[in-house]
Amino acid sequence: MGNNKKNHVCTIISKTQLCHGTFDYVVDFPIQPKPGQFIHILCGEGVLLRRPMSVCDYSDNRLRFVFDVRGEGTKRLAKHNVGDKLDILGPLGTGFNIDKKGSGTPIVIGGGIGIFPLYLTSKQLGSNVESILGFKTKDLVIMEQDFKSVCSKVHVCTDDGSYLSCGLVTDLFKERLKQGDITSVYACGPNAMMKAVAKISKEYNIFCELSLEQRMGCGIGACAVCVCKIAGQYKKVCQNGPVFNAKEVDFDE
Numbered sequence: 001m002g003n004n005k006k007n008h009v010c011t012i013i014s015k016t017q018l019c020h021g022t023f024d025y026v027v028d029f030p031i032q033p034k035p036g037q038f039i040h041i042l043c044g045e046g047v048l049l050r051r052p053m054s055v056c057d058y059s060d061n062r063l064r065f066v067f068d069v070r071g072e073g074t075k076r077l078a079k080h081n082v083g084d085k086l087d088i089l090g091p092l093g094t095g096f097n098i099d100k101k102g103s104g105t106p107i108v109i110g111g112g113i114g115i116f117p118l119y120l121t122s123k124q125l126g127s128n129v130e131s132i133l134g135f136k137t138k139d140l141v142i143m144e145q146d147f148k149s150v151c152s153k154v155h156v157c158t159d160d161g162s163y164l165s166c167g168l169v170t171d172l173f174k175e176r177l178k179q180g181d182i183t184s185v186y187a188c189g190p191n192a193m194m195k196a197v198a199k200i201s202k203e204y205n206i207f208c209e210l211s212l213e214q215r216m217g218c219g220i221g222a223c224a225v226c227v228c229k230i231a232g233q234y235k236k237v238c239q240n241g242p243v244f245n246a247k248e249v250d251f252d253e
Helices: 072-077 118-125 144-150 169-177 191-203
Strands: 007-019 022-028 038-042 051-054 057-059 062-068 085-092 105-111 130-135 153-158 182-188 207-211 227-230 233-236 243-245
Touching (some): 051 062, 051 072, 057 118, 062 072, 118 144, 118 182, 130 169, 144 153
Parallel strands (some): 105 130, 105 182, 130 153, 182 207
Antiparallel strands (some): 007 022, 007 085, 057 062, 207 243
Protein backbone atom coordinates (compact mmCIF):
# COMPACT_ATOMS: atom_id res chain seq x y z
CA MET A 1 0.00 0.00 0.00
CA GLY A 2 1.02 3.66 -0.26
CA ASN A 3 1.44 5.99 -3.21
CA ASN A 4 2.04 4.37 -6.58
CA LYS A 5 2.62 6.79 -9.44
CA LYS A 6 2.68 4.03 -12.03
CA ASN A 7 -0.18 3.82 -14.49
CA HIS A 8 -2.06 0.57 -14.99
CA VAL A 9 -4.14 -0.50 -17.99
CA CYS A 10 -7.24 -1.98 -16.38
CA THR A 11 -10.23 -3.84 -17.80
CA ILE A 12 -13.77 -2.86 -16.84
CA ILE A 13 -15.32 -5.96 -15.26
CA SER A 14 -18.73 -4.54 -14.42
CA LYS A 15 -20.71 -1.34 -14.97
CA THR A 16 -23.92 -0.39 -13.17
CA GLN A 17 -25.96 2.79 -13.21
CA LEU A 18 -27.04 3.46 -9.62
CA CYS A 19 -29.28 6.44 -10.35
CA HIS A 20 -29.52 9.22 -12.90
CA GLY A 21 -25.99 10.31 -13.74
CA THR A 22 -24.24 8.03 -11.21
CA PHE A 23 -22.19 5.04 -12.37
CA ASP A 24 -20.55 2.17 -10.50
CA TYR A 25 -17.50 0.55 -12.13
CA VAL A 26 -15.39 -2.44 -11.11
CA VAL A 27 -11.99 -2.87 -12.77
CA ASP A 28 -9.12 -5.29 -12.38
CA PHE A 29 -6.37 -3.58 -10.38
CA PRO A 30 -3.12 -5.06 -9.03
CA ILE A 31 -2.46 -2.97 -5.91
CA GLN A 32 -4.31 -2.90 -2.58
CA PRO A 33 -5.24 0.72 -1.73
CA LYS A 34 -5.75 2.17 1.72
CA PRO A 35 -9.25 3.41 2.56
CA GLY A 36 -9.37 7.09 1.64
CA GLN A 37 -6.88 6.90 -1.22
CA PHE A 38 -7.84 7.76 -4.79
CA ILE A 39 -7.03 6.81 -8.38
CA HIS A 40 -6.47 9.12 -11.36
CA ILE A 41 -8.16 8.07 -14.60
CA LEU A 42 -7.78 8.99 -18.26
CA CYS A 43 -11.42 9.31 -19.23
CA GLY A 44 -11.13 8.84 -22.97
CA GLU A 45 -10.38 10.39 -26.31
CA GLY A 46 -10.44 14.17 -26.36
CA VAL A 47 -10.09 14.56 -22.58
CA LEU A 48 -6.57 15.71 -21.71
CA LEU A 49 -6.54 15.76 -17.91
CA ARG A 50 -7.12 12.73 -15.72
CA ARG A 51 -9.99 12.72 -13.25
CA PRO A 52 -9.56 11.76 -9.58
CA MET A 53 -11.86 9.03 -8.27
CA SER A 54 -12.14 7.85 -4.68
CA VAL A 55 -11.57 4.16 -4.11
CA CYS A 56 -14.96 2.81 -3.06
CA ASP A 57 -13.98 -0.82 -2.49
CA TYR A 58 -11.23 -3.33 -3.16
CA SER A 59 -10.99 -7.11 -2.90
CA ASP A 60 -9.43 -9.95 -4.89
CA ASN A 61 -7.56 -7.59 -7.25
CA ARG A 62 -10.77 -5.82 -8.15
CA LEU A 63 -11.23 -2.12 -7.50
CA ARG A 64 -14.59 -0.38 -7.36
CA PHE A 65 -15.17 3.32 -7.96
CA VAL A 66 -18.41 5.28 -8.23
CA PHE A 67 -18.81 8.68 -9.87
CA ASP A 68 -21.31 11.32 -10.89
CA VAL A 69 -21.35 12.70 -14.42
CA ARG A 70 -20.52 16.38 -13.91
CA GLY A 71 -18.55 17.50 -16.98
CA GLU A 72 -16.96 16.42 -20.22
CA GLY A 73 -14.46 14.10 -18.57
CA THR A 74 -16.94 12.08 -16.53
CA LYS A 75 -19.42 12.17 -19.43
CA ARG A 76 -16.80 10.48 -21.61
CA LEU A 77 -15.92 8.03 -18.84
CA ALA A 78 -19.58 7.00 -18.51
CA LYS A 79 -19.62 5.91 -22.17
CA HIS A 80 -17.18 3.07 -21.55
CA ASN A 81 -18.52 -0.47 -21.35
CA VAL A 82 -17.56 -3.83 -19.85
CA GLY A 83 -14.40 -5.11 -21.50
CA ASP A 84 -13.04 -1.65 -22.30
CA LYS A 85 -9.62 -0.62 -21.01
CA LEU A 86 -8.93 2.32 -18.69
CA ASP A 87 -5.56 3.94 -17.99
CA ILE A 88 -5.44 4.34 -14.19
CA LEU A 89 -2.75 5.96 -12.06
CA GLY A 90 -2.50 5.04 -8.42
CA PRO A 91 -3.37 4.39 -5.71
CA LEU A 92 -2.52 7.95 -4.68
CA GLY A 93 -2.68 10.17 -1.62
CA THR A 94 -2.96 9.45 2.06
CA GLY A 95 -5.61 7.26 3.61
CA PHE A 96 -7.67 7.32 6.78
CA ASN A 97 -5.91 6.33 10.02
CA ILE A 98 -8.04 3.34 10.90
CA ASP A 99 -5.72 2.47 13.80
CA LYS A 100 -6.82 5.63 15.63
CA LYS A 101 -10.48 4.60 15.84
CA GLY A 102 -10.29 4.13 19.59
CA SER A 103 -11.97 1.56 21.80
CA GLY A 104 -15.52 2.84 21.35
CA THR A 105 -17.68 3.25 18.25
CA PRO A 106 -16.23 4.73 15.07
CA ILE A 107 -18.59 6.56 12.76
CA VAL A 108 -18.33 7.57 9.09
CA ILE A 109 -20.21 10.63 7.85
CA GLY A 110 -20.76 11.25 4.15
CA GLY A 111 -22.67 13.75 2.08
CA GLY A 112 -23.54 13.10 -1.57
CA ILE A 113 -20.54 11.81 -3.54
CA GLY A 114 -18.60 11.99 -0.29
CA ILE A 115 -20.00 8.59 0.70
CA PHE A 116 -17.90 6.79 -1.92
CA PRO A 117 -14.54 6.56 -0.07
CA LEU A 118 -16.33 5.70 3.17
CA TYR A 119 -17.52 2.24 2.14
CA LEU A 120 -14.05 0.64 2.12
CA THR A 121 -13.28 2.69 5.22
CA SER A 122 -16.33 1.21 6.97
CA LYS A 123 -15.32 -2.33 6.01
CA GLN A 124 -11.92 -1.88 7.62
CA LEU A 125 -13.16 -0.12 10.76
CA GLY A 126 -14.83 -3.28 12.07
CA SER A 127 -18.31 -4.59 12.77
CA ASN A 128 -19.29 -1.90 15.30
CA VAL A 129 -18.86 1.01 12.87
CA GLU A 130 -21.89 3.23 12.23
CA SER A 131 -22.58 5.48 9.28
CA ILE A 132 -24.49 8.67 8.61
CA LEU A 133 -25.31 9.28 4.95
CA GLY A 134 -26.86 12.44 3.57
CA PHE A 135 -28.48 13.10 0.20
CA LYS A 136 -30.45 15.93 -1.40
CA THR A 137 -33.53 13.86 -2.16
CA LYS A 138 -34.88 10.27 -2.24
CA ASP A 139 -34.03 9.71 -5.92
CA LEU A 140 -30.34 10.27 -5.16
CA VAL A 141 -30.09 7.82 -2.25
CA ILE A 142 -27.55 5.15 -3.24
CA MET A 143 -25.41 2.45 -1.60
CA GLU A 144 -27.64 2.23 1.47
CA GLN A 145 -27.64 -1.56 1.29
CA ASP A 146 -23.87 -1.62 0.82
CA PHE A 147 -23.39 0.26 4.07
CA LYS A 148 -25.98 -1.86 5.86
CA SER A 149 -23.93 -4.93 4.94
CA VAL A 150 -20.87 -3.67 6.86
CA CYS A 151 -22.18 -1.21 9.49
CA SER A 152 -23.94 -1.99 12.75
CA LYS A 153 -26.24 1.00 12.15
CA VAL A 154 -26.90 3.17 9.11
CA HIS A 155 -28.54 6.58 9.53
CA VAL A 156 -29.86 8.23 6.35
CA CYS A 157 -31.21 11.73 5.85
CA THR A 158 -32.38 13.84 2.92
CA ASP A 159 -32.38 17.61 2.66
CA ASP A 160 -36.04 17.69 1.62
CA GLY A 161 -37.32 14.92 3.91
CA SER A 162 -38.40 12.72 0.99
CA TYR A 163 -36.67 9.68 2.53
CA LEU A 164 -36.23 8.85 6.21
CA SER A 165 -34.90 11.74 8.30
CA CYS A 166 -35.30 15.31 7.08
CA GLY A 167 -32.29 17.53 7.58
CA LEU A 168 -28.51 17.46 7.54
CA VAL A 169 -25.99 14.82 8.53
CA THR A 170 -24.85 17.12 11.31
CA ASP A 171 -28.34 16.94 12.84
CA LEU A 172 -28.09 13.14 13.02
CA PHE A 173 -24.50 13.39 14.24
CA LYS A 174 -25.52 15.60 17.18
CA GLU A 175 -28.36 13.24 18.08
CA ARG A 176 -26.07 10.22 17.96
CA LEU A 177 -23.48 11.93 20.16
CA LYS A 178 -26.05 12.23 22.95
CA GLN A 179 -25.85 8.43 23.31
CA GLY A 180 -22.11 8.58 23.95
CA ASP A 181 -19.37 6.04 23.04
CA ILE A 182 -18.33 7.67 19.71
CA THR A 183 -14.52 7.73 19.71
CA SER A 184 -13.63 8.56 16.11
CA VAL A 185 -15.11 10.23 13.04
CA TYR A 186 -14.20 9.81 9.37
CA ALA A 187 -15.98 12.19 7.01
CA CYS A 188 -16.17 13.27 3.38
CA GLY A 189 -18.56 15.63 1.63
CA PRO A 190 -19.14 19.29 0.81
CA ASN A 191 -16.87 21.75 2.63
CA ALA A 192 -19.74 23.27 4.62
CA MET A 193 -20.67 19.83 5.91
CA MET A 194 -17.10 18.92 6.83
CA LYS A 195 -16.52 22.26 8.53
CA ALA A 196 -19.56 21.61 10.73
CA VAL A 197 -18.51 18.00 11.45
CA ALA A 198 -15.02 19.21 12.39
CA LYS A 199 -16.45 21.84 14.75
CA ILE A 200 -18.75 19.38 16.50
CA SER A 201 -16.00 16.76 16.83
CA LYS A 202 -13.69 19.35 18.38
CA GLU A 203 -16.37 20.35 20.90
CA TYR A 204 -16.70 16.71 21.98
CA ASN A 205 -12.92 16.12 21.82
CA ILE A 206 -13.35 13.28 19.32
CA PHE A 207 -10.65 12.24 16.85
CA CYS A 208 -11.81 13.32 13.39
CA GLU A 209 -10.33 12.96 9.91
CA LEU A 210 -11.66 14.52 6.73
CA SER A 211 -11.18 13.58 3.10
CA LEU A 212 -11.17 16.86 1.17
CA GLU A 213 -12.87 17.19 -2.20
CA GLN A 214 -10.70 19.43 -4.36
CA ARG A 215 -10.16 20.05 -8.07
CA MET A 216 -6.96 18.39 -9.25
CA GLY A 217 -4.72 18.60 -12.29
CA CYS A 218 -1.79 16.19 -12.24
CA GLY A 219 -2.72 14.18 -9.13
CA ILE A 220 0.93 13.72 -8.12
CA GLY A 221 1.84 17.10 -6.59
CA ALA A 222 3.46 18.74 -9.60
CA CYS A 223 0.91 21.37 -10.67
CA ALA A 224 -0.31 22.81 -7.31
CA VAL A 225 -3.90 23.19 -8.55
CA CYS A 226 -5.31 21.52 -5.43
CA VAL A 227 -3.57 23.49 -2.66
CA CYS A 228 -5.41 24.30 0.56
CA LYS A 229 -4.34 25.66 3.95
CA ILE A 230 -3.52 23.00 6.52
CA ALA A 231 -2.10 23.83 9.94
CA GLY A 232 -1.05 27.29 8.73
CA GLN A 233 0.73 26.02 5.62
CA TYR A 234 -0.38 25.47 2.05
CA LYS A 235 -0.50 21.75 1.26
CA LYS A 236 -1.37 19.81 -1.87
CA VAL A 237 -4.50 17.72 -1.43
CA CYS A 238 -3.36 15.13 -3.99
CA GLN A 239 0.02 14.57 -2.34
CA ASN A 240 -0.33 15.53 1.34
CA GLY A 241 -3.99 14.49 1.44
CA PRO A 242 -6.76 14.01 0.60
CA VAL A 243 -7.14 12.93 4.23
CA PHE A 244 -6.26 15.45 6.94
CA ASN A 245 -6.83 15.77 10.66
CA ALA A 246 -9.94 17.93 11.07
CA LYS A 247 -8.21 20.20 13.62
CA GLU A 248 -5.66 21.26 10.99
CA VAL A 249 -8.00 22.19 8.13
CA ASP A 250 -8.59 25.93 7.64
CA PHE A 251 -11.99 26.17 5.96
CA ASP A 252 -12.05 29.97 6.12
CA GLU A 253 -8.92 30.47 4.03
